Amino acid sequence: MSLDLHTTMRTFATGICVVTTFTEEEGHRRHDAVAVRSFTSVSLDPPLVSLTVRRDCDVLETLLATKVWAVSILDVAGIDLAQALDADQEARARALLTCTASPGARTGALVLDAPGWLECALHDRYDTGDHTVLIGEVLATGDRHRRPPLVFVNGTLRSLSEA
Secondary structure, three states: OOOOHHHHHOOOOEEOEEEEEEEEEOOEEEEEEEEEOOEEEEEEOOEEEEEEEEOOOHHHHHHHHHOEEEEEEOEHHHHHHHHHOOOOHHHHHHHHHOOOEEEOOOOOOEEEOOOEEEEEEEEEEEEEOOEEEEEEEEEEEEEOOOOOEEEEEOOEEEEOOOO
């Protein structure tokens, strides 16, 4: 039997989050973001979460240098943003300009107008396979439930509504 992990994992529905961070360049802040499907709570005490980022993703270098980020959990209104963040840095920057967002009080990373959000600081990291797992200490949280969540399943972004 051959392994086809990609095909099998496509059947597992996951939420979609936007992870934002920034760099300081000549006195001004340049925000960047990436959409992730691998995000989970690791521990409530201490409050820790994990996210997984491809090693070839250029946002990873910024995350590791800044050591802070915000995670915004998307609802169905975020489908266009999630798709736009799968592009080069310039396109991602343009996509962020279309968002309602504000710098988080604890990290300065952009917190989007989303159903749920967290601000995190790097607690640990693990390079494994073609990804890096980042463990973040949760510094702040918030929620604003309005619309059904956005999920990724069978290779497509979809709305999750109650049956």
